[in-house]
Amino acid sequence: MASEDSFDGRRVALVTGAARGLGRAIAATLLERGHDVVLADLDGDALRETQAQLDPGLRRSDAVVADVSERGQFEAAFAVAQARGGRVHVLVNNAGKTVSRPFFEIEQQEWDELMAVNLRSVLFGCQIAGAHMRAAGGGRIVNMASLAGQRGGLVAGAHYAASKAGILVLTKIVAAELAPHGVTVNAVAPAAIDGPVMQALGEERIAQLEAAIPVGRVGRPEEVAALVAHLAGDDAGFVTGACFDVNGGVSMR
Ligand SMILES: NC(=O)c1ccc[n+]([C@@H]2O[C@H](COP(=O)([O-])OP(=O)(O)OC[C@H]3O[C@@H](n4cnc5c(N)ncnc54)[C@H](O)[C@@H]3O)[C@@H](O)[C@H]2O)c1
Incomplete structure (x- = not known):
């Protein structure tokens, strides 16, 4: 029988x-x-x-410098999370790199780098956290995909979009693998969320984008974070292998 999650005491998340x-x-x-x-x-x-800024007392957090496209460095970051509570309840595979490049100009090195940062890191995270959570009898993994992985990028290149499409299917495979063990694995697919990547486009391009978004504005990072936090919670135990769109209605399915 599938184990139900019951998280007592300290809950540790790795982002x-x-x-x-x-x-x-x-x-x-x-x-x-x-x-x-x-x-x-x-x-x-x-x-x-x-x-x-987030934890001025530095009591409830650790900061780990790691390149999560390298398995050993991902493991080291995960070990810090384990050291904090013995058990890691939540992994958010969010690290990613966005590159805009015309299709015929994509070269091998940039393709490989994007696949490593955006997709290989998610494989490692799911393997490392998945094994730990399976043994612990529960956990939550949220993978940051993108609208680009569903229908190609608004601004990013084919390599970025392909890496995000890979995350969508990987999420389903890992979700099926871990479902009997109380571990849920879901994807969140944002588009046009305000932040450094969006700001780099410049005001004119942002205004064009906003005109094409039914909600009439770009998204706020907090709006994505609220969904991720819900998926990380106890009451999301029946939600797995799913992809949640946060795109202001740009793409409805
Ligand atoms: N902002 C959006 O509109 C949007 C839309 C769709 C998907 N996403 C996805 O959401 C995630 C976050 O996007 P964002 O806009 O905040 O990006 P961002 O570029 O602002 O932040 C990404 C962070 O990841 C870190 N990072 C990059 N490579 C890393 C690595 N190998 N190891 C560890 N850290 C690494 C960077 O240093 C940076 O701090 C990404 O996966 C992105 O593809 C964002």
């Missing part, structure tokens, strides 16, 4: 790519909702600044 953007907002929301949070990111300076 990758947590130094800025969506990862930062997700870490903030999980902290607000009572989790201890381990923030992992490549960018050590931004990471430490974010940690100090």
Whole structure:
């Protein structure tokens, strides 16, 4: 029989790519909702600044500089989360790199790099956290996909979109594998969320994008974070292998 999750006491979450953007907002929301949070990111300076802002006492969080496309570094970050509570309840595979490139100009090195950062990291996260959560009898994994992985990118290249499409099917495979063990695995597919990537487009392009969004504005990182926090919660135990769109109605299915 499938085990039901019952998380007692301290809940520990690991969020990758947590130094800025969506990862930062997700870490903030999980902290607000009572989790201890381990923030992992490549960018050590931004990471430490974010940690100090979100958790000024530095008591409920750790900051780990890690390239999560490398298995050993992902394991090291996960070990920090385990050290915090013995058990890791939540993994948010959020780290990613967005690159805009015309299709015929994509070269092997950039393709390989994007696949490693965006997709291989999710494989490692699901393997490392999945094995741990299966043994513990429960857990929550949320993978950050994208509208680009469903229908091609609004701004990003084919390599980015293909990596995100890979996340969508990987999520279903891992969800099926872990469902009998009380571990849920879901994907969130945002589009046009405000943050450094969006701001880099410039005001004119952002205005064009907003005109094409039925809700009439770009999304807020907190709106993605609220959904992730729900999927990370106890009452989301019957939700697995699903993909949730957060795109202001740009794409409805
Ligand atoms: N912002 C959007 O509109 C949007 C839309 C769709 C999908 N997404 C996805 O959501 C996630 C977060 O997006 P964002 O806009 O906040 O991106 P962002 O570029 O603002 O932040 C990404 C963070 O990940 C970190 N990172 C990159 N490579 C890493 C690695 N190898 N190891 C560890 N950390 C690494 C970066 O240092 C950065 O802090 C990404 O996976 C992105 O593809 C975002």
